[in-house]
Amino acid sequence: AQSVTQLDSQVPVFEEAPVELRCNYSSSVSVYLFWYVQYPNQGLQLLLKYLSGSTLVKGINGFEAEFNKSQTSFHLRKPSVHISDTAEYFCAVMGYGQNFVFGPGTRLSVLP
């Protein structure tokens, strides 16, 4: 069985400041890792994914994440946020042949 923990339910940050959204997972098998973003009244949009290879993954909208196998973490970062980044962010894991498991989400609020 897999599980995902997102340690912060809400993260307020000022515009143009850096941000890190934390994600930890547990799994007995190798996993694929994902970050999704959800804007109000919309579905989920894939930001980035880690399947294999380089542990530093770059995604859309200037986001990046680093896979750390020893710490079972996949934290999401952005060096400078914009008002338009205000949304809910979900970390997800998927073991081979298994379904997606999503974390509870982190609400990012970018303040002017």
Add this chain to the structure above:
Amino acid sequence: KAGVTQTPRYLIKTRGQQVTLSCSPISGHRSVSWYQQTPGQGLQFLFEYFSETQRNKGNFPGRFSGRQFSNSRSEMNVSTLELGDSALYLCASSLEPYEQYFGPGTRLTVT
């Protein structure tokens, strides 16, 4: 290429009724997954269909069912609706098993 579409976008039903939601995947995608999203439980996996066969199922009661047609379109049905079934129901399609594209969801309100 058109994205995943879900109909209807909003729905209001009464307790005890049944409801059918529809999902049209991205052209060429043969896998369709369904999720329930609520403020309390977050995103929970309902089931996945691939080539008209249910391939995976989450921990939901038998009142929740689904099917997939030969054109990959999928429907999910909830019978004997309960207040707790009020949620955003999301459909996702994929070509590869690890690349899911989500639709905008159907917001179901049960009164």
